[in-house]
Amino acid sequence: DQQVKQNSPSLSVQEGRISILNCDYTNSMFDYFLWYKKYPAEGPTFLISISSIKDKNEDGRFTVFLNKSAKHLSLHIVPSQPGDSAVYFCASLNTGTASKLTFGTGTRLQVTL
Amino acid sequence: DVKVTQSSRYLVKRTGEKVFLECVQDMDHENMFWYRQDPGLGLRLIYFSYDVKMKEKGDIPEGYSVSREKKERFSLILESASTNQTSMYLCASSPPASQPGGYTFGSGTRLTVV
Numbered sequence: 001d002q003q004v005k006q007n008s009p010s011l012s013v014q015e016g017r018i019s020i021l022n023c024d025y026t027n028s029m030f031d032y033f034l035w036y037k038k039y040p041a042e043g044p045t046f047l048i049s050i051s052s053i054k055d056k057n058e059d060g061r062f063t064v065f066l067n068k069s070a071k072h073l074s075l076h077i078v079p080s081q082p083g084d085s086a087v088y089f090c091a092s093l094n095t096g097t098a099s100k101l102t103f104g105t106g107t108r109l110q111v112t113l
Numbered sequence: 114d115v116k117v118t119q120s121s122r123y124l125v126k127r128t129g130e131k132v133f134l135e136c137v138q139d140m141d142h143e144n145m146f147w148y149r150q151d152p153g154l155g156l157r158l159i160y161f162s163y164d165v166k167m168k169e170k171g172d173i174p175e176g177y178s179v180s181r182e183k184k185e186r187f188s189l190i191l192e193s194a195s196t197n198q199t200s201m202y203l204c205a206s207s208p209p210a211s212q213p214g215g216y217t218f219g220s221g222t223r224l225t226v227v
Binding site for chain 1: 117122144146148153154155156157158161171203205207209210211212213214216217218219220221223
């Protein structure tokens with residue numbers, strides 16, 4: 001049973017516009033939600049996270065929003081750049097000795113010129 | 114610069130072969146993980162390890178086993194490879210009780226079973 005879901009397998013956005021990637025979760029017992037970015041033939045790289053007790057976290061062009069009542073989080077990229085084209089995964093994390101990441105299915109973002 | 118190194122970028126194996134995927138990290142991390150990535154399914158956890166000789170099943174352990182004889186090395190073993198194990202395999206490591214951003218991934222091994 002997928003605990004973290006990304007319902008949009010792909011997204012195409014024009015350069016300079018906003019990209020919004022969405023993620024839904026079923027289990028509320030997580031400490032953090034994270035976004036990872038992955039290029040082909042490379043491992044995922046950490047992008048941004050949000051604590052389960054917060055609503056928003058911002059880092060440069062990237063902002064993550066958490067709506068706990070809807071069990072939904074989103075990643076906003078503004079402005080989008082061609083180098084942002086990649087597969088984006090949301091993930092949940094429980095900290096502690098038994099910490100491990102649970103990933104969503106991924107959304108392929110293409111930023112067009 | 115911290116590193117997780119997977120020994121092979123591409124592998125082609127025959128059905129029924131025993132396959133070893135090797136992962137080495139140089140960060141003295143206690144935790145190590147094996148994931149597989151498949152289109153439409155994301156990254157799914159196969160096995161993980163919190164210490165030398167310790168192992169825990171992830172979400173999809175069937176058909177796999179692991180070995181961790183040294184802290185820096187975590188091996189994934191396909192006892193008898195099958196075509197449905199054709200996938201991208203990703204190794205990761207982290208400190209214990211890791212905070213966000215504490216996980217480091219290798220570049221992956223693309224395994225094709227024919």
